[in-house]
Amino acid sequence: MFEDKPHFIQTQLRFLRSIFSNNLNTCLICKETAPTYQTLSLCNTCASMIPWISKVICPICGRFEVCYDCVRKSNTYYEYSRSAVEYNETMREWLALYKYRGNERLESLFIKMFDYAFQLLLMSTSLKNYPIHCFTYIPLSEQRLQERGFNQAERFARGLSRLHQIPVIELIKRVRHTEKQSVGSWSNRFSNIQGAFVINEKEVKRINKKRVMRIVVIDDVYTTGSTLNEYAKVITAHLPAKVYGVTWAR
Amino acid sequence: MKVQLYAVNHSRDQNGMRIDWKWYVSFKMQVDVQYWFKQRNHPYLIVLKPKLPLGIALIYCKLHHSFGPLKHFNQDIPQLTKNWIRFMLLHQEHVQLSEKLQKQLTFQMVQSTQYNNGMDSTINPNLEREIKQSIQGRELLLAEFIHVLKKLGCTIEDQWSSIIQYLYLNEQIEIKSGVTMNLKKSLPWLQQQKEITCHRCGSGKENMYQTLCLFCEEHCLYCEHCITMGKSRYCTPLIRGKSLSYMKSQSSIIKIHPISNLKHWNLSEPQLAAVRTACKFLNETKHRISTKKPSYFLIWAVTGAGKTEMVFPLIQQEINKGHQVMLATPRKDVVLELQPRLQKAFPYLHIVTLYGGSPQKWEEGNLFIATTHQLLRFWQKFDCIIVDELDAFPFHNNEMLQYAAMKASKPHGKYIMLSATPPTQMIKLVEQDQLPHIKVPVRYHRHPLPIPQRVSFPSLQQICSNDQMEFTSLKGVLHKYRVEKVLLHHIRETIHRGATSFIFLPKIKYINPFVDYLRTKFKEVNIQGVSSIDKQREQKVQAFRNREIEILVTTTILERGVTVPNTDVYIIDADSNMFDEAALVQMAGRAGRSMQYPDGKVYFYSNEKTKSQVVAMKQIKQMNTLAKQKGYLKEQYYRKDRGDFNV
Numbered sequence: 001m002f003e004d005k006p007h008f009i010q011t012q013l014r015f016l017r018s019i020f021s022n023n024l025n026t027c028l029i030c031k032e033t034a035p036t037y038q039t040l041s042l043c044n045t046c047a048s049m050i051p052w053i054s055k056v057i058c059p060i061c062g063r064f065e066v067c068y069d070c071v072r073k074s075n076t077y078y079e080y081s082r083s084a085v086e087y088n089e090t091m092r093e094w095l096a097l098y099k100y101r102g103n104e105r106l107e108s109l110f111i112k113m114f115d116y117a118f119q120l121l122l123m124s125t126s127l128k129n130y131p132i133h134c135f136t137y138i139p140l141s142e143q144r145l146q147e148r149g150f151n152q153a154e155r156f157a158r159g160l161s162r163l164h165q166i167p168v169i170e171l172i173k174r175v176r177h178t179e180k181q182s183v184g185s186w187s188n189r190f191s192n193i194q195g196a197f198v199i200n201e202k203e204v205k206r207i208n209k210k211r212v213m214r215i216v217v218i219d220d221v222y223t224t225g226s227t228l229n230e231y232a233k234v235i236t237a238h239l240p241a242k243v244y245g246v247t248w249a250r
Numbered sequence: 251m252k253v254q255l256y257a258v259n260h261s262r263d264q265n266g267m268r269i270d271w272k273w274y275v276s277f278k279m280q281v282d283v284q285y286w287f288k289q290r291n292h293p294y295l296i297v298l299k300p301k302l303p304l305g306i307a308l309i310y311c312k313l314h315h316s317f318g319p320l321k322h323f324n325q326d327i328p329q330l331t332k333n334w335i336r337f338m339l340l341h342q343e344h345v346q347l348s349e350k351l352q353k354q355l356t357f358q359m360v361q362s363t364q365y366n367n368g369m370d371s372t373i374n375p376n377l378e379r380e381i382k383q384s385i386q387g388r389e390l391l392l393a394e395f396i397h398v399l400k401k402l403g404c405t406i407e408d409q410w411s412s413i414i415q416y417l418y419l420n421e422q423i424e425i426k427s428g429v430t431m432n433l434k435k436s437l438p439w440l441q442q443q444k445e446i447t448c449h450r451c452g453s454g455k456e457n458m459y460q461t462l463c464l465f466c467e468e469h470c471l472y473c474e475h476c477i478t479m480g481k482s483r484y485c486t487p488l489i490r491g492k493s494l495s496y497m498k499s500q501s502s503i504i505k506i507h508p509i510s511n512l513k514h515w516n517l518s519e520p521q522l523a524a525v526r527t528a529c530k531f532l533n534e535t536k537h538r539i540s541t542k543k544p545s546y547f548l549i550w551a552v553t554g555a556g557k558t559e560m561v562f563p564l565i566q567q568e569i570n571k572g573h574q575v576m577l578a579t580p581r582k583d584v585v586l587e588l589q590p591r592l593q594k595a596f597p598y599l600h601i602v603t604l605y606g607g608s609p610q611k612w613e614e615g616n617l618f619i620a621t622t623h624q625l626l627r628f629w630q631k632f633d634c635i636i637v638d639e640l641d642a643f644p645f646h647n648n649e650m651l652q653y654a655a656m657k658a659s660k661p662h663g664k665y666i667m668l669s670a671t672p673p674t675q676m677i678k679l680v681e682q683d684q685l686p687h688i689k690v691p692v693r694y695h696r697h698p699l700p701i702p703q704r705v706s707f708p709s710l711q712q713i714c715s716n717d718q719m720e721f722t723s724l725k726g727v728l729h730k731y732r733v734e735k736v737l738l739h740h741i742r743e744t745i746h747r748g749a750t751s752f753i754f755l756p757k758i759k760y761i762n763p764f765v766d767y768l769r770t771k772f773k774e775v776n777i778q779g780v781s782s783i784d785k786q787r788e789q790k791v792q793a794f795r796n797r798e799i800e801i802l803v804t805t806t807i808l809e810r811g812v813t814v815p816n817t818d819v820y821i822i823d824a825d826s827n828m829f830d831e832a833a834l835v836q837m838a839g840r841a842g843r844s845m846q847y848p849d850g851k852v853y854f855y856s857n858e859k860t861k862s863q864v865v866a867m868k869q870i871k872q873m874n875t876l877a878k879q880k881g882y883l884k885e886q887y888y889r890k891d892r893g894d895f896n897v
């Protein structure tokens with residue numbers, strides 16, 4: 001190998017360390033101020049930017065305003081869905097830091113925020129007296145997984161599972177690579193997703209089919225609900241189940 | 251990423267015993283087999299199975315780079331295994347490896363007779379040349395390397411692994427892991443030095459995060475600090491291309507202006523003095539290197555001294571020597587603004603501008619102008635790096651960019667740092683004469699710097715102890731302290747002189763109440779506030795430049811860069827900890843910048859006279875004194891009747 005210059009680097013580093021100081025223990029997002037908002041390890045400024053969904057108006061998707069998407073859809077296979085935050089520009093940036101930049105340190109933050117959405121789900125009337133049996137998540141295509149290095153939905157599901165001692169079961173497998181969700185019109189998007197999932201026979205065989213299962217599907221962002229619906233359609237075709245959704249943003 | 255670890259012997263002693271074994275890593279073992287057996291006629295290799303995460307494999311290569319003579323492979327296996335176990339124990343203290351990996355390892359001997367029909371691993375010589383040119387002096391993550399290959403037309407899946415392997419064996423590239431550990435061979439009585447660092451950005455343990463990794467199927471570290479430039483992992487290859495000298499257009503550079511003729515650049519006497527000293531530093535050789543001290547040079551030029559103009563002759567001298575030069579500056583807009591100016595000054599140079607999303611990302615040239623983050627993508631490429639505003643965001647307090655600047659330079663490279671407000675520790679080195687430097691104590695118009703006046707003023711922080719400042723309470727308090735009059739008097743004076751006012755506040759939340767308050771007092775005047783979160787920031791700054799806005803209320807975000815002729819500067823709450831001495835000097839530096847209006851007013855409104863204010867005033871006065879001593883000031887400042895002039 002050609003010359004390595006460790007000594008050169010080290011002397012320079014020492015010189016520079018003497019000139020510049022470093023600061024530790026900072027807010028997860030801005031890395032500038034100390035994390036005063038301890039529960040989420042955020043500074044006050046960053047914590048105050050979270051647009052929490054506090055009032056649920058659309059009973060189906062958990063939106064904070066009147067929702068025409070849900071009214072329009074005729075065949076819904078899932079019960080309803082809840083989200084933690086409104087998907088605005090800031091939240092889009094935060095998710096990008098985790099999902100695309102791959103900063104997995106933010107995972108703990110997202111899981112804590114997910115828990116808020118999960119609590120919203122549990123608070124809804126029909127679930128008050130019934131337990132949730134399992135979490136499941138929407139699988140990524142092999143290509144995406146290779147690009148990203150991890151499946152964010154799986155990570156979130158496992159995080160929630162640790163918090164609540166509810167198992168994660170991989171109920172579905174993906175069969176083909178769907179085009180990026182955000183392109184095309186509403187109806188286009190809807191048809192595009194169909195047939196993308198098949199049931200994971202191995203897991204289904206192990207499940208006792210005599211009782212009704214309550215299954216929570218975890219995903220990062222709820223856009224039209226078509227993915228969740230397709231997913232619920234496959235599950236309910238194979239299992240006596242009620243399917244709910246919990247997403248981070250809406 | 252997982253790689254194969256294997257050893258090759260390099261020489262024999264008199265008895266024909268194979269000595270001096272060396273370890274290598276491989277992304278594509280067929281290429282190595284072909285290389286060692288066919289090209290180098292080696293009879294066998296020792297291979298460790300199964301594959302390992304790249305980070306671990308490379309550390310093992312480094313620690314056991316050459317191991318002793320091997321008598322007979324079977325007898326030596328116990329020794330090799332012992333070495334391996336010792337290494338694993340040490341490694342285990344930092345990153346846990348799976349049991350699978352710990353238990354399955356075996357050493358195997360692979361003989362050339364087993365591989366009669368190895369695949370042909372050589373690559374097309376044209377392609378090889380193109381790749382070498384594209385990556386020379388650069389440091390790339392695997393994804394970036396693959397991107398370069400795609401641009402050169404290699405679109406076959408997995409082709410990258412054989413290309414990397416070929417270049418690695420032929421010593422055209424160096425392979426590092428993105429993140430690495432400093433494991434020392436253990437001496438049990440010594441405290442182990444546990445250092446985890448990112449090869450790319452130089453940050454340490456505090457910026458590492460451990461996760462289960464899809465690519466190496468082990469616990470893997472990644473660096474959070476430089477993640478915006480791509481993910482640097484323990485198992486990700488970082489590819490350093492060997493630096494070739496850039497000869498392309500050198501002969502075509504017409505040396506119109508030899509450096510001895512500095513007249514061409516139209517510089518003032520103080521600027522010329524600085525340029526001459528800096529040129530001398532750049533021409534120095536040997537001495538500094540033999541003492542193993544880095545070659546740094548600081549040009550400490552006051553605000554408005556004309557820093558950029560001084561850079562031109564320095565670049566010219568370096569280019570004339572056939573050097574590659576990097577000019578790094580903190581902001582993208584400065585990069586874009588400098589490009590045409592430099593191109594005009596050096597019409598024959600190929601100038602490459604780099605910033606996030608730059609289309610010239612992989613181009614070669616004589617002169618590079620880049621935002622400081624882009625330095626991370628280079629490895630020992632430049633002979634001379636000029637760092638502009640080294641104290642500015644994001645350079646200040648940012649070891650990453652310091653490390654990058656250092657890495658991007660050749661081992662004997664030189665740094666020129668430009669600053670109006672060097673960091674405190676650097677000033678200390680200057681005072682102890684440990685850092686070669688030159689001060690440019692006067693502005694290009696040769697008038698002294700305006701000296702700040704301190705005005706006793708109640709602290710906004712105290713007035714607004716509750717979070718939301720009410721403009722009524724501000725008004726009330728100002729009135730109560732009878733200081734309202736002073737502030738309004740000063741502003742009225744400013745307006746009367748036809749000057750604009752630049753008002754700095756320590757926090758964004760004070761801006762709107764302050765603007766509202768001023769509007770009630772000056773109904774005819776256009777008063778605006780602007781902050782970092784203001785969407786109309788650019789337009790407002792432009793309007794202030796055009797003098798449509800007469801009073802601009804802002805925070806430290808505009809402490810540098812915005813220069814408007816005939817402006818007075820007001821710093822409210824100058825005792826706030828948001829304003830250090832550098833910020834105060836920079837803000838004060840907004841006043842008196844033009845030839846026609848060289849003496850603007852600067853006010854420090856504060857409750858307390860803090861150290862920052864004292865130091866800032868001292869620095870400004872010292873520069874004025876130095877300028878006077880050197881005879882740089884205009885004649886009028888040396889007349890007897892101006893003996894009371896306070897510089």
Ligand SMILES: [Zn+2]
Pocket residue numbers: 027028029030031032033042043044045046047
């Ligand atoms: Zn923050």
Ligand SMILES: [Zn+2]
Pocket residue numbers: 448449450451452453473474475476477482
């Ligand atoms: Zn890094």
Ligand SMILES: [Zn+2]
Pocket residue numbers: 251303463464465466467468469470471483484485486
């Ligand atoms: Zn890994």
